[in-house]
Amino acid sequence: MSKKKGQKGQQWFDENYSKEKVIVITGGWRSNFTGSLKIESFKNLESISLKKLELTSLEISNCTQLNKVDLSEHSKLTSLSVTGCPNITKVDCSSSEKLTELKVSDLTELKCSNTSIEILSVNLCPGIKILDCSNNDKLINLDISNCTELEFLDCSNSKLTSLDISNCEYLLEEYEQNNNKSKMFKYPSILKIIQKRITKNLIIIGRTGSGKSTLSNVLTGSEDFEESDCSNSVTMNFQKKGFEWNGKSFNVVDNVGFYNTHLSVNEVWHKIARSFCSTMSEGISQILLVIDDSRFSAAEVDKTFGLLNSIFENDILDYVTIVRTKFSNFKSKKECDAGKKLRNEMMNPRRDIVYVNNPPTNIQITDEEDEEVVIINKKKFWLKRWSFWQKEQEVLRDLHDQMLQLMQVHRLPTNKTGYYAFNMVKCKTKSTESKKNKRKRKAAAEENNIESWSNTSQQ
Ligand SMILES: Nc1nc2c(ncn2[C@@H]2O[C@H](COP(=O)(O)OP(=O)(O)OP(=O)(O)O)[C@@H](O)[C@H]2O)c(=O)[nH]1
Ligand SMILES: [Mg+2]
Structure with missing residues (x-):
């Protein structure tokens, strides 16, 4: 972005505005904001109003306090992105006549x-x-x-x-x-x-960084799912994409990862629950549990199966396939058989294991650390993990009830052939549901706003 000739626009902007709560810039004869502008991780920013500017590209991301965006009369804007700002609920970019690319979230x-x-x-x-x-x-x-x-x-x-x-x-x-x-x-x-x-839904779950989005890209043959290149979590919302294979149509549903570095446990499960609900009209065909090779153990699988069991009925495990990612020995029968032996020690797993080594798109950069610091950090890491895990158990007890409520207000599939039907709750399907019931359900859905979960269940 250039503000005035000779000034490095983006740097100038960051130096002058990155600490502000409110930014108001109106174009005209005095200012001349042109080109690209990024407003990234401005932690104090609550409101931004940009009018009549000559920007061609604007990216607003990870401004967690931002709750108001006013963008009008950007006659040259071709690309707009507003993501990772959970407090912005409305965006109006109407009449940006040159706009060809738009990316928004939340x-x-x-x-x-x-x-x-x-x-x-x-x-x-x-x-x-x-x-x-x-x-x-x-x-x-x-x-x-x-x-x-x-x-x-x-x-x-x-x-x-x-x-x-x-x-x-x-x-x-x-x-x-x-x-x-x-x-x-x-x-x-x-x-x-x-x-x-008629689509089969494949829901992908697993720890953050385990390779869920990479797997989603591989399955759909696309690059639509953003992959991470560092220790921070990337996927912040579930994302669904269809693909065809052997004449059948599938949906892949990528999810936020367990232990997401930006979200609370409750928020993670809230988002995962929503992803399950997005498949309600057809049901779920398969859950792909992605486990990074370095973490692959009976205990790790046990933990996740335990979580699934605490939310759904036991037979959900019939529909879980484990995908062991980053497994460089996927061609070696001996190595794969060793994994299968481990599987047999696990909690009655009825599904097979798929071994993959999906090509990484980015190179991971790690700092060289001195050995002592590594030991201290590891201790901290485990202590943190332990309290985290205890908290998770508490949240899940609440979540079980909330999940039931949520399922009651959504239309649920009753056809069990090939799908996991949510048969914990008996609910009429659309074709047999009366108008009166529909109205009731709609009212219940409004009343039962699932946003309220986060207020109730993390205490
Ligand atoms: N070698 C190898 N690298 C992989 C494989 N799968 C994923 N990766 C790499 O692992 C990193 C994390 O992958 P992601 O797909 O972003 O992980 P994720 O589970 O979606 O992570 P979150 O969105 O943060 O929850 C990326 O740098 C990938 O390129 C694999 O099978 N083999
Ligand atoms: Mg991801």
């Missing part, structure tokens, strides 16, 4: 009408309720497959020809009741609406 409301976006995925916003992407005459692809809570969608006057709403309960209801007269769901008249898709 929002409940997004307005991006009158732009030049061709492909839009809102899947990093699983709690989004309002999406206005109307009048985007270049928009050919919209992905809302994670957005189970979407209540309002306007994608009218776009180039969309098909849209999968099979996970969007409220839109499905609107579509069935009001069709193209709905005020809550507006779409181009030629749009083919996909209401039901």
